[in-house]
Amino acid sequence: MRDSASRCLSRLRSRRVPAASFRFRGFRLRIENVVDINTRTGQAGHEVLAAVLQVRQGSLQVLLWQRALAPHSGRWSLPGGRLCADEDVEASIRRQLAEKVDVRQLAHVEQLAVFSAPDRVPGERVVATAFLGLVPCDNDPELPNDTSWYPVEALPDTAFDHEAIVLRARNRLRAKLSYTNLGFALAAPEFTVSALRELYSAALGYRVSATNLQRVLSRRGLLEPTGHTAPPGPSGGRPAALFRFTAGGILVTDPFAVLRPPGSARA
Amino acid sequence: MRDSASRCLSRLRSRRVPAASFRFRGFRLRIENVVDINTRTGQAGHEVLAAVLQVRQGSLQVLLWQRALAPHSGRWSLPGGRLCADEDVEASIRRQLAEKVDVRQLAHVEQLAVFSAPDRVPGERVVATAFLGLVPCDNDPELPNDTSWYPVEALPDTAFDHEAIVLRARNRLRAKLSYTNLGFALAAPEFTVSALRELYSAALGYRVSATNLQRVLSRRGLLEPTGHTAPPGPSGGRPAALFRFTAGGILVTDPFAVLRPPGSARA
DNA sequence: CCAAAAGTGTTCCGGATACACCCATGC
DNA sequence: GCATGGGTGTATCCGGAACACTTTTGG
DSSP: OHHHHHHHHHHHHTTSOSEEEEEETTEEEEEEOHHHHHHHTTOBEEEEEEEEEEEETTEEEEEEEEOOSSSSTTOEEOSEEEOOTTOOHHHHHHHHHTTTSOGGGOOEEEEEEEEOOTTSSSSSOEEEEEEEEEOOTTOOOOOOTTEEEEETTSOOSBOTTHHHHHHHHHHHHHHHHHHBOGGGGTSOSSBOHHHHHHHHHHHHTSOOOHHHHHHHHHHTTOEEEEEEEEOOBTTBOOOEEEEEESOSSOOBSOOOSSSOOTTOOOO | OHHHHHHHHHHHHTTSOSEEEEEETTEEEEEEOHHHHHHHTTOBEEEEEEEEEEEETTEEEEEEEEOOSSSSTTOEEOSEEEOOTTOOHHHHHHHHHTTTSOGGGOOEEEEEEEEOOTTSSSSSOEEEEEEEEEOOTTOOOOOOTTEEEEETTSOOSBOTTHHHHHHHHHHHHHHHHHHBOGGGGTSOSSEEHHHHHHHHHHHHTSOOOHHHHHHHHHHTTOEEEEEEEEOOBTTBOOOEEEEEESOSSOOBSOOOSSSOOTTOOOO
16 A cells, blocks of 8 residues: 555656545545645655766866757756665765766766755755766766767757756866866876876866976876886877876875964975 | 744744644644654755854964753854745855844855765754855954854864764865965955964964065965065064955865976965 | 164075986897 | 977975064153
């Protein structure tokens, strides 16, 4: 009985039906307006959404899927879905992204913020926890038909408040590229400095000098040479040395912008 | 009828009773296990919590209230409560804090993160959006009997995951003092540089030099003299000039730690 | 005059940028 | 040799830290 009641509730919540009923000990029990009761008691659905970013063809792009059904049919929205009972928000977004992107391809996932305007989606009230996800540039996941990459600077018609989430993700990435080693999550395991320069330029939106990039990252101990070299291009040129990031996880390298504790030389 | 049903639901949800019933057209309807159904459908309660910080008596302190009832009776927890239907999370935390602190005394409120471990609180699953709140040091709000300030470095027995939230709030404040003007939310409208130094020292946990503090904040255009002076102490000394922050809201003053756009002198 | 507290001048240093120069390869 | 792309050496700049010194008050 409990299962059929659950089914009723979830059909009602997804607004597929106006009311639902089920049988119980000979009675036919009809449920309606469960949404309304939930709303009155402050009960709200919770979803997780991710802006998954990758540098593709020289620009920072985000993974979107096109809605086939109302509301906002035809518009593009972020991957994600309902939070389930036995998972926290990060486990939830990783599970839901697994349908779009192989989990191993997600080099970094972090919380952005909660989006909770009461009318952010039509119908039942839904609070969203938004995430930033990063995919290294050497991956090209197989995507479902309704899903594709779009440049962050040229988004299609987006659904709900998803554009704001994408912009928030881009800004977070840009900030953290400066004071952490987050570049590791955009780059392949081995890369040339000029390839890395392309990634940083695309993500930051301005030209980054390869010279200074290498210097800054090396000085901080984030970069180490692998000993290998990449072959030169068709027009010649010195073969480029290959590097890798020394750490696999995120590290804050520049914690004190100013007002550092006495005696601490910067990093 | 809907109202009595709502009341039943909310009594059940708060775990005050194991079951509740109400009358409807001559029938006595009994509700139980509503929590269980909600859990199975992924429905979760949502609460907002704030670590409200203030520098008091030379140390960074946080506002806590002592739980009188189970669960975690006697332990100290953060102010907050359920998200209501017509408000977003920030409006909600401001409303709930108004019962403890006059809203005008809250100089700054910002989201920290979502805490969502399925077992973070016993009973019904509750997802929490955590906030940082800051109260300038010239306010001393009247507090309810069960509520008081505790130094962040010497917390009492805390409930649930609230200690982690307090530490997260402290770390956020420390970081933002470095690269924003967030000091305005700790300071009185007018202050001497040495008073400001005390605030920064307490918040950061290490001795800050008044000389450099004034220099850094002035160079960034965050501080301006009011023209007034404070009288010297009983043992004499030169009277201190009074300053104020030029901006009332938060400003990021040091956006690029490194890899700044070409040609941009820092700030 | 002396002590105390506030404020300023000066030096030093490290990290980041900018740019010139050297290196290794294909043609 | 020469064009092309990669890597390094070096000068410069700027902001912050440290510390000495001056200023203004009370006793």
